[in-house]
Amino acid sequence: DAGVIQSPRHEVTEMGQEVTLRCKPISGHDYLFWYRQTMMRGLELLIYFNNNVPIDDSGMPEDRFSAKMPNASFSTLKIQPSEPRDSAVYFCASKMRGLSGGYTFGSGTRLTVV
Amino acid sequence: AQSVTQPDIHITVSEGASLELRCNYSYGATPYLFWYVQSPGQGLQLLLKYFSGDTLVQGIKGFEAEFKRSQSSFNLRKPSVHWSDAAEYFCAVGDVGSARQLTFGSGTQLTVLP
Numbered sequence: 001d002a003g004v005i006q007s008p009r010h011e012v013t014e015m016g017q018e019v020t021l022r023c024k025p026i027s028g029h030d031y032l033f034w035y036r037q038t039m040m041r042g043l044e045l046l047i048y049f050n051n052n053v054p055i056d057d058s059g060m061p062e063d064r065f066s067a068k069m070p071n072a073s074f075s076t077l078k079i080q081p082s083e084p085r086d087s088a089v090y091f092c093a094s095k096m097r098g099l100s101g102g103y104t105f106g107s108g109t110r111l112t113v114v
Numbered sequence: 115a116q117s118v119t120q121p122d123i124h125i126t127v128s129e130g131a132s133l134e135l136r137c138n139y140s141y142g143a144t145p146y147l148f149w150y151v152q153s154p155g156q157g158l159q160l161l162l163k164y165f166s167g168d169t170l171v172q173g174i175k176g177f178e179a180e181f182k183r184s185q186s187s188f189n190l191r192k193p194s195v196h197w198s199d200a201a202e203y204f205c206a207v208g209d210v211g212s213a214r215q216l217t218f219g220s221g222t223q224l225t226v227l228p
Contacts, residue, residue, distance in 0.1 A: 004157075104160070105150075107155075
């Protein structure tokens with residue numbers, strides 16, 4: 001199992017540009033989570049999906065952020081337009097159904113908006 | 115709402131010394147508790163988890179944690195630290211009923227001296 005795969009690992013973009021982050025969860029996992037990590041705010045849950053359906057997006061900071069999960073093996077987090085304060089590491093994690101399933105995190109995407 | 119407090123932002127220990135990282139949680143019911151480790155530039159790796167049964171939980175890399183309901187604590191321990199243990203450690207609490215979301219502490223940065 002290759003684990004949770006995120007791409008790109010690093011992204012540098014100019015303010016105002018659209019940014020798309022990608023995630024491939026572990027096969028068979030029913031839940032997918034997007035987290036953001038910054039020095040100031042730590043790890044924040046942005047949104048999570050269950051069986052490809054968005055369940056809670058209350059952590060999405062603004063309308064500039066959107067997330068989709070068109071199928072069980074792929075999710076995207078999009079920021080349009082991007083701003084310097086969006087600079088952070090974005091993590092995707094997946095989890096199987098049930099209490100015994102732990103969360104598996106990807107290696108993250110480090111986003112820098114200049 | 116559930117919350118996690120890691121009172122130590124940074125801890126320094128000598129290689130071979132014992133380690134204890136503190137974690138206190140706030141949750142209205144039986145919590146689902148985790149410890150994760152994050153090495154620089156990497157995602158979060160699960161060290162151990164607790165959701166029922168024996169209150170002393172064994173994890174990977176020689177770590178263990180003890181759940182103490184009376185103290186609302188879930189402290190992480192290791193009897194002898196290795197230089198490779200230098201990393202950031204996160205405690206997290208989840209909902210036993212749904213086990214969908216995790217709330218993370220702010221993390222403890224561990225430095226290991228030779």
